Amino acid sequence: MAALKVYKSSAFTYGWLTVASAIFFAPLVFVVSIALSSDQTVASGSFSLIPTEFQWDNFVRIFQTQQPVGNFVLNSVIISVFATVGQVFSSALVGYAFARLRAKGKNITFMIVLATMMIPAQITMIPQFILFKELGWINTFLPLIIPNFFGNAYNIFLIRQFVSRLPLEMDEAAMVDGLGYFGIFRRIVLPMMTPVLMAIAIFTLTFTWGDFMGPLIYINDDTKMPLALGVQLLTSTSQELQTPPWNLVMVGTVFLSLPMIIIYYFGQKYMYEMNITTGSAGVK
Amino acid sequence: MSVLQKPTSAPGPAPAREAPNPRKARPSAMRRKEARFFWLFISPWIIGFVVFLLGPMLASIYLSFTDWDSFTDPNWVGVANYVRLFTEDEIFHKSLWNTFYFAFFSVPLGMAIALFLAALLNKQMKGRKLFRTLVYLPHLVPIVAVALIFQMVLAPDSGPLNRFLAVFGIDGPAWLFESDWVKPAIILLSLWQAGGATVLLLAGMKGIPQEFYEAAEIDGASGIRQFWSITFPQLTPIIFFNLIMGIIGAFQVFAQVYILTQGGPDNASQMVVPLLFNEAFRNYRMGYASAISWVLFLIVMALTVLAFATSRKWVFYETEVKN
Numbered sequence: 001m002a003a004l005k006v007y008k009s010s011a012f013t014y015g016w017l018t019v020a021s022a023i024f025f026a027p028l029v030f031v032v033s034i035a036l037s038s039d040q041t042v043a044s045g046s047f048s049l050i051p052t053e054f055q056w057d058n059f060v061r062i063f064q065t066q067q068p069v070g071n072f073v074l075n076s077v078i079i080s081v082f083a084t085v086g087q088v089f090s091s092a093l094v095g096y097a098f099a100r101l102r103a104k105g106k107n108i109t110f111m112i113v114l115a116t117m118m119i120p121a122q123i124t125m126i127p128q129f130i131l132f133k134e135l136g137w138i139n140t141f142l143p144l145i146i147p148n149f150f151g152n153a154y155n156i157f158l159i160r161q162f163v164s165r166l167p168l169e170m171d172e173a174a175m176v177d178g179l180g181y182f183g184i185f186r187r188i189v190l191p192m193m194t195p196v197l198m199a200i201a202i203f204t205l206t207f208t209w210g211d212f213m214g215p216l217i218y219i220n221d222d223t224k225m226p227l228a229l230g231v232q233l234l235t236s237t238s239q240e241l242q243t244p245p246w247n248l249v250m251v252g253t254v255f256l257s258l259p260m261i262i263i264y265y266f267g268q269k270y271m272y273e274m275n276i277t278t279g280s281a282g283v284k
Numbered sequence: 285m286s287v288l289q290k291p292t293s294a295p296g297p298a299p300a301r302e303a304p305n306p307r308k309a310r311p312s313a314m315r316r317k318e319a320r321f322f323w324l325f326i327s328p329w330i331i332g333f334v335v336f337l338l339g340p341m342l343a344s345i346y347l348s349f350t351d352w353d354s355f356t357d358p359n360w361v362g363v364a365n366y367v368r369l370f371t372e373d374e375i376f377h378k379s380l381w382n383t384f385y386f387a388f389f390s391v392p393l394g395m396a397i398a399l400f401l402a403a404l405l406n407k408q409m410k411g412r413k414l415f416r417t418l419v420y421l422p423h424l425v426p427i428v429a430v431a432l433i434f435q436m437v438l439a440p441d442s443g444p445l446n447r448f449l450a451v452f453g454i455d456g457p458a459w460l461f462e463s464d465w466v467k468p469a470i471i472l473l474s475l476w477q478a479g480g481a482t483v484l485l486l487a488g489m490k491g492i493p494q495e496f497y498e499a500a501e502i503d504g505a506s507g508i509r510q511f512w513s514i515t516f517p518q519l520t521p522i523i524f525f526n527l528i529m530g531i532i533g534a535f536q537v538f539a540q541v542y543i544l545t546q547g548g549p550d551n552a553s554q555m556v557v558p559l560l561f562n563e564a565f566r567n568y569r570m571g572y573a574s575a576i577s578w579v580l581f582l583i584v585m586a587l588t589v590l591a592f593a594t595s596r597k598w599v600f601y602e603t604e605v606k607n
Contacts, residue, residue: 013404017411020401021418024479027437028421030444034436045442090328097325101318113329116337120536120584122560122577126347126570127340130354150332181321210426212539217565228428232543235432246436253429260424 035059035250042246055247062251065234071223072230073255079144079226080208086149087204088197094151095159096185096193100171110160117153129217143218144211144226148204155200162196163189198270206260227256348574358571365575376576379547379554385467386555387534390474395526398481399519403511405482406489416483423480431543434473435460460544463552470540470553481526488522489515520599528591535584556580 026049033051034042035058041047062069098110132143166189174184190197215229222233231252235244264271323330348365352358369376401419405412425433437443438459446456459469496514505513538557541547547554547562556576564573 010407010409013407013409017401017404017415020404021415024422024476025418026444027433027476028425030437031433045439047436047442049444090332094326094329097322101322101325102315103319103322106322109326112333116333118585118588119337119341120532120577120581122536122557123344123581124337124340125560125577126564126574127343128336129564130343130570131335131340133354147332147336149328150336151329156329181318181325185325206424206426210428212426212428212542213561216542216561228426231428232432235435249432250436253425253432256429257425260426261421264424 031250031253034246035254037247039245039247043243045243047246058247058251062234062248062255065245065248067230067233068223069227069230069234069252069255072225072227075141075224075230076209076226076228079141080205082141082145083148083208084201084204086145087152087155088201090149090151091155091159091200092190092193092197093185095156096163096189098156098160099163100184100189101181113153113156117157125217132218138218139220139224140218141224144208144214148208155203158200159193159196162193166192195270198267202263202267202271205263209260210256227252231256344574344577347571348578350571351569352571353568354570355568361571365572366579368572369575369579375551375554376556376559378551379556379559382467382551382553383535383537383555386471386474386537387531389468390471391527391530391534393471394475394478394530395481395523397475397478398485398526399516399523401479401482402485402489403515405486406515416486419479420483421479423477425477427539428543430473430477431540434469434476434540435544438469438472460553461549463549466545466549466553470537470544473540474534474537484522484526485519488519492518517600524591524595524599528588531587531591532584535580535587 029051030047030049033049034047036051036055037047037053038055041053098106098113128143132138135142137143137146170188170192171184174188179187209226210228211226212228215226219225219229222230225233231249234249234252347358349360349362350358351361351364405416405419422430437445440446440456440458440461443456443459445459449456457465459465492515496518497510500510500514536557537555538561541553541555541558542561545553547558557580560573560576560580563569563576
């Protein structure tokens with residue numbers, strides 16, 4: 001009896017999981033299928049769900065279109081890397097101070113940090129645009145990079161929670177040895193922060209890489225666009241009734257998505273580590 | 285956003301500081317030095333707060349009471365923008381309705397799917413990791429790519445969804461091109477990424493003490509009964525957090541609409557943020573767009589407060605029992 005029950009429940013589980021993961025995975029298979037199809041197939045619109053053609057040269061041809069796809073990729077890399085470096089260092093410094101240093105007014109300041117998390121970005125979007133316009137930063141990467149050098153409430157919160165759980169003994173020993181606050185931060189605390197910093201780096205990288213609205217507001221020149229903004233230009237055609245080169249567009253979406261999947265694959269270790277450490281504050 | 289565990293309970297002071305101060309009492313000069321370093325270290329945040337948040341917020345309040353094209357001087361018009369928003373602008377009303385519609389369906393449905401998948405995956409079984417990855421993958425795809433992918437998936441004649449429906453003799457709609465079906469289509473697109481929360485819920489399920497299930501097993505509770513009596517109540521803090529984040533996210537939906545429909549057909553998919561974007565950066569009505577952003581802010585705030593207020597009824601925090 002008992003054995004039968006287990007068998008039945010696992011058939012149920014496997015059945016549902018197979019159906020669900022097939023549904024979730026199918027669009028990705030379809031993307032690959034379109035990306036590898038020939039121009040004739042695109043023109044007739046007769047794509048198959050499972051790849052039947054393998055036009056690998058689409059992955060080269062995408063760089064030979066009227067759109068500067070090579071620039072798109074390079075711009076995305078530049079913007080994401082600088083944004084991530086800025087975010088990690090500024091949030092680490094601020095988060096450390098909130099976790100370890102004592103000062104009058106610290107708690108109220110921290111409350112303000114938390115409160116800012118609730119403000120939607122759209123509120124500040126227009127004045128920020130005016131500000132960057134006045135600074136002459138329109139059509140540069142600066143509006144997409146520089147704000148990251150001033151920390152972000154959510155990241156600061158994460159770091160503060162993480163550092164609060166680190167043992168104090170090392171700090172105190174270093175202080176006795178005459179290391180200043182910055183020395184303690186850089187030599188003692190920063191190396192111990194690796195998991196949380198990796199997690200924040202992955203967040204920032206993923207957000208910046210995929211951000212659409214920011215570049216849409218600030219970047220006008222094709223050659224300065226990141227991939228997330230540029231890729232949809234591939235769908236625009238010179239003539240009204242022409243079919244967009246869907247195979248190349250899907251190659252673009254592969255370029256846009258694959259780095260995120262790779263980063264997740266190598267970074268999940270840190271993300272799960274964070275799960276455990278913040279878990280006691282969060283989940284339970 | 286991610287698999288990272290987000291905080292659900294209101295954060296108190298840092299735990300290390302709650303215990304009696306382990307350090308020896310030090311001269312006040314040292315304390316003053318420590319305080320100076322504190323302000324020095326958080327100065328990036330303070331500067332960012334003033335320049336990128338507080339300043340712009342104040343400017344935005346002011347602008348919402350003006351008529352401004354961003355080239356000439358702003359004209360003070362009092363509450364005229366708000367009056368027009370609520371009494372005249374039918375496209376705004378429609379976009380507000382559409383956004384509520386989108387949030388009302390996409391957030392709970394996405395949560396239900398994530399919970400169902402997590403319940404299935406929370407077992408010792410072969411291929412668990414593979415299934416978990418397959419379900420999670422869509423969440424990693426940037427929204428622009430999602431939009432372009434679904435433009436193909438939802439294509440009326442050649443798209444795989446309608447061809448699949450045709451197998452069952454269903455004549456699929458033209459999705460993005462029909463005003464009755466464009467909102468369900470955009471909801472469908474967001475549900476495709478619902479697996480993101482599954483990883484979060486699984487992490488939460490791992491933290492539920494095994495004894496609960498053992499006790500339930502002895503009492504003869506069925507698997508479904510165990511889910512509703514143990515798993516679900518234990519997960520409510522995560523569900524609650526995801527609910528709020530989901531609502532906030534749903535109200536800020538932008539790229540899908542902008543890329544796929546531009547709000548059409550007949551404004552059936554126009555939503556608040558795409559409308560705000562158009563007013564500000566296409567029509568250069570900065571004052572009017574600022575007013576829209578404040579209405580959006582108040583709605584998001586009200587919904588968050590509502591979610592918090594009702595949470596006491598159904599969110600179970602273990603600490604409430606323990607401590």
